Amino acid sequence: MHIANLDGVSLHYRVDGDPDGAPVLFANSLGTDLRLWDSTLALMPKGLKFIRYDKRGHGLSSMPPGPYSMGALVTDVERLCDHLNLRDCVMVGLSIGGMIAQGLAVKRLDIVRGLVLSNTAAKIGTPEMWNERNAAIQSGGIEPLADGVMERWFGKAFRATPEMALWRAMLVRQPVEGYTGCSAAIAGTDFYTPTSGLRLPALGIAGDQDGSTPPDLVRETVNLIPGSRFHLIRGAGHLPCVENPVEYAQTLTTFLKEIGHV
Template sequence: MHETSIFITGDGARVAYRYDGDPGLPTLVLSNSIGTTLRMWDAQIPALARRFRVLRYDTRGHGSSSVPPGAYSLDRLGRDVLELLDGLGIVRAHFLGLSLGGIIGQWLGVHAPERIDRLVLSNTSAYLGPAPQWDERIAATLRAGDMEETASTFLGNWFPPAMLQAGGATVDKFRDMLLRTDKHGLAGAFAAVRDTDLRRTIALIPNPTLVIAGRDDTVTAASHGERIAATIPGARLLVLPAVHLSNVELPEAFEASVLEFLLAA
């Protein structure tokens, strides 16, 4: 696996990224959920890197990327991707985002569709309001002495009870990611979600789009995915019998559906 590299954005933030796959292959960008790093995609790399040059990165506020203070905007998170593509000389790429990554994908489809080939929006939503609930979460996150309670809540929202009770390396890996997440980065990303409402504008997305929803997702309900697929012209919908991290819970079905869509003539 290639080492992580660093890119500096226009506003001086550090964005960590990693490439896997042959440089001659088409680029596929992977964008992570809140509370995770680019390592949330580790299990997908063997399958995806056979057909694509996979570019994954840590969203600002997460992993090895820097943690600027204050609220983040979706516009800034989207521009981080565009500046990274520019810096690496990538004119167009496929884009796969899950949860917050899927919100960033929607923004790119609206504001920079010429940079995207095919778009995969997984376990995500166009709107997760109302705002006051996010203000409360931001305040609670910043007050907390550590990430223990946040990690416990997130894991309960991400995985089915049986998987959590069984524990093991996968659950431990995601717990570790959460515990290492800077609370200011988490709060900044929460603010971007709080201020997002793409319910009408995603009708403008011209890119071929696959929407993946989790039947049992309590974070971004399957109904949210259904609404996205109904709004983006020609979008396809796949509902998997999963909770929130469908790539982790059902990796083979997830990878097969993504590859089938991206490789379609």
């Protein structure tokens, strides 16, 4: 385990793969930690350097007082990249991680040379929706919402497996302040204009049973970037890297090869 102390926030991160390989940076979703990528990374080709981290308020990272802004979440990973001297990364972001990836690419093209926008969008939901959800969580905790979240996260077949209980447990053990802090960041974000100005290799990944960011929303966002690609994983929900890591890793690997990153 590694901790980077970055001007008011401490981020837990880990580095796997070839220390001299081309860097691939991963940012996970709301209510999960960096273990989200375990199954996918086990299937990726050798010769790459994989960096992943827990955003503020999640996993083993620190939890500054909320609410958070998307700018703060982007600055956190920017400082982590500078701390690790990372340049010319392909950044893979899922859900809020995809929003962070868009923000970092707009801000620091020296860090991000390619984007994978997985189960995400330039704008997710409405401020009213997020504010209502946060109010419910602050009064009653995450547990009452957990079953509904599982229906959005996973397809029907995966919800019938024992493994789903592990992800449900990860969600309900998530600190309320970290969850609502990052939810506030999503509520305040609309990246349609800045993302439409990006000119870099980009791949969109969606699950056809995703109840949080449906495929059309993901496609609409990635289509803002000229020349982008799109891949639909059937039978998967919001976390296809968990439900179908084989197809997910194959899709990532193909993209990395196409853009000369591996």
